[in-house]
Amino acid sequence: MRPPKVEDQALLDGLMAVLRAKGYEGSSLNELAGSSGLQKASLYHRFPGGKKEITLAVLHYVHEWIRKYIYERLTDQSLSPAERLGDVIQSIHSLYQGGEKSCILKALSMDSSVELFREEIKESMQRWIDGFTALGVDYGFTRDAAQEKAFQVLIAIQGSLIVSKGLGSTAPFVAAVEAIEKMYREV
Amino acid sequence: MRPPKVEDQALLDGLMAVLRAKGYEGSSLNELAGSSGLQKASLYHRFPGGKKEITLAVLHYVHEWIRKYIYERLTDQSLSPAERLGDVIQSIHSLYQGGEKSCILKALSMDSSVELFREEIKESMQRWIDGFTALGVDYGFTRDAAQEKAFQVLIAIQGSLIVSKGLGSTAPFVAAVEAIEKMYREV
DNA sequence: GTCTATAGGAAGATAGAC
DNA sequence: GTCTATCTTCCTATAGAC
Numbered sequence: 580m581r582p583p584k585v586e587d588q589a590l591l592d593g594l595m596a597v598l599r600a601k602g603y604e605g606s607s608l609n610e611l612a613g614s615s616g617l618q619k620a621s622l623y624h625r626f627p628g629g630k631k632e633i634t635l636a637v638l639h640y641v642h643e644w645i646r647k648y649i650y651e652r653l654t655d656q657s658l659s660p661a662e663r664l665g666d667v668i669q670s671i672h673s674l675y676q677g678g679e680k681s682c683i684l685k686a687l688s689m690d691s692s693v694e695l696f697r698e699e700i701k702e703s704m705q706r707w708i709d710g711f712t713a714l715g716v717d718y719g720f721t722r723d724a725a726q727e728k729a730f731q732v733l734i735a736i737q738g739s740l741i742v743s744k745g746l747g748s749t750a751p752f753v754a755a756v757e758a759i760e761k762m763y764r765e766v
Numbered sequence: 767m768r769p770p771k772v773e774d775q776a777l778l779d780g781l782m783a784v785l786r787a788k789g790y791e792g793s794s795l796n797e798l799a800g801s802s803g804l805q806k807a808s809l810y811h812r813f814p815g816g817k818k819e820i821t822l823a824v825l826h827y828v829h830e831w832i833r834k835y836i837y838e839r840l841t842d843q844s845l846s847p848a849e850r851l852g853d854v855i856q857s858i859h860s861l862y863q864g865g866e867k868s869c870i871l872k873a874l875s876m877d878s879s880v881e882l883f884r885e886e887i888k889e890s891m892q893r894w895i896d897g898f899t900a901l902g903v904d905y906g907f908t909r910d911a912a913q914e915k916a917f918q919v920l921i922a923i924q925g926s927l928i929v930s931k932g933l934g935s936t937a938p939f940v941a942a943v944e945a946i947e948k949m950y951r952e953v
Numbered sequence: 954g955t956c957t958a959t960a961g962g963a964a965g966a967t968a969g970a971c
Numbered sequence: 972g973t974c975t976a977t978c979t980t981c982c983t984a985t986a987g988a989c
Contacts, residue, residue: 581972600877604792608965620967621973629966686876688931690787690868697934704932730929730938738925742917744875745891747884751917768954795983807985808955816984 583625590615590625591640598637599683603692606630631695634687638699641683645706648674653710660717664763667710668756671736678743678752685737707733718763732759770812777802777812778827785824786870790879793817818882821874825886828870832893835861840897847904851950854897855943858923865930865939872924894920905950919946 585593593614597606611633612619626632648670653663675682684700687693693700708729715725739755772780780801784793798820799806813819835857840850862869871887874880880887895916902912926942 583972602789602791602876602878604789605876605878607963609963617972618974619965620975623966624972681875681877684932685872685928688868688928689789689792689873691789691792693931700932701934704929727941730941734922734925734929734938734942736925737928738921738923741872741875741924741928742891742921744880745871745887747888751921754914754917755921770954794981796981804954805956806983807957810984811954 584621585615585617590617591637594633595637595640595683598634599681599686602686602689603630603634603695604689634692634696635699637683638687638696638703642699642703642706644674645703645710650706650710653714660714661764663714663717664760667714668760671756675736675740675752678740678749681744682737682740685740704733714763728762731762735759771808772802772804777804778824781820782824782827782870785821786868786873789873789876790817790821790882791876821879821883822886824870825874825883825890829886829890829893831861832890832897837893837897840901847901848951850901850904851947854901855947858943862923862927862939865927865936868931869924869927872927891920901950915949918949922946 583590594611597610597614601610608619608622608630611630612622622633623629626636628635649667652658652666652670655663658666674680684703687696687700708726711729711732712722712726715728716722718725720728735755735758736752739752742751743749770777780803781798784797784801788797795806795809795817798817799809809820810816813823815822836854839845839853839857842850845853861867871890874883874887895913898916898919899909899913902915903909905912907915922942922945923939926939929938930936
């Protein structure tokens with residue numbers, strides 16, 4: 580087996596960058612290949628199913644990222660709820676580069692692509708919500724109240740990213756993240 | 767002048783439906799034409815600039831809609847703030863079909879398309895925020911507090927639409943709209 | 954103003970050499 | 972495992988008849 584020119588992780592990072600920025604329809608295989616320095620045909624060697632399989636691989640990668648850096652940290656019983664929240668807020672900041680980058684779950688939620696990736700998008704969002712629900716419970720909220728807050732967190736992140744993009748300023752995202760911290764800490 | 771087969775309003779409604787569902791890159795001219803029963807070449811007759819001009823026309827149409835059904839109603843001094851809010855909540859429900867339909871401002875906010883329509887998206891979002899800021903002021907909030915609430919409204923709508931789409935349920939959108947009403951009425 | 958037909962190019966996908 | 976070259980299909984856009 581000849582060693583790959585580009586490692587899996589670097590490859591997936593590049594592919595994700597294109598998909599989150601341009602969406603499924605907007606991402607061409609040339610761009611996807613170019614993002615990691617490979618040629619189109621080499622991408623097909625790694626992902627025989629073409630663009631759909633590439634996108635599924637990226638979604639799986641994202642799902643693992645959320646499990647590791649959102650869900651597991653939010654449910655880590657060896658830390659206080661406040662410490663966990665602080666950690667995860669940092670992860671979120673780096674994931675979206677302080678509001679500069681889009682969310683791939685949003686980028687793939689056009690009618691034409693959500694159809695192809697419904698289950699994967701749903702699972703990632705659900706994992707995110709489950710993590711924050713657990714955090715809310717550990718903060719002392721009832722399960723219902725904690726879940727409601729968890730939805731508000733996901734909605735605030737997604738919404739503020741769109742508004743930031745639309746207005747050309749990261750301020751809405753930054754303010755939304757601060758509001759999330761306040762929402763838990765003020766109680 | 768031969769009368770048009772499809773009136774401007776019906777044409778724009780069809781074009782908007784495609785663009786909001788599939789985004790800029792995802793909408794082909796065949797689909798755009800088909801949405802109103804015209805042929806591709808007829809679309810070029812009405813919009814010589816092609817897809818870009820079509821999208822600009824739809825964005826202008828959307829901007830006028832927001833001015834008329836969001837901004838003007840929110841600033842209509844002949845009604846009480848509560849009446850205005852109720853009216854506009856209804857408009858929002860119908861615009862997004864209770865959470866089933868996407869927002870075209872979101873659909874066009876991929877990196878590849880926001881580049882082309884930056885100003886138009888920004889103006890529409892700003893008009894929306896200005897309307898809700900005025901409402902908040904008339905509810906008795908300071909200008910700063912009113913503007914913060916206005917941002918929260920736009921963020922909650924955009925975010926809940928994405929989460930609704932991702933989870934395959936309109937519940938998040940419906941809950942978000944109810945929370946918006948509560949946010950103003952509870953004070 | 955609308956249509957059919959088509960040019961010209963970019964897209965997704967494959968073949969086969971190295 | 973990666974590459975160049977190529978196939979086919981779809982796309983944007985235009986020409987010209989009605």
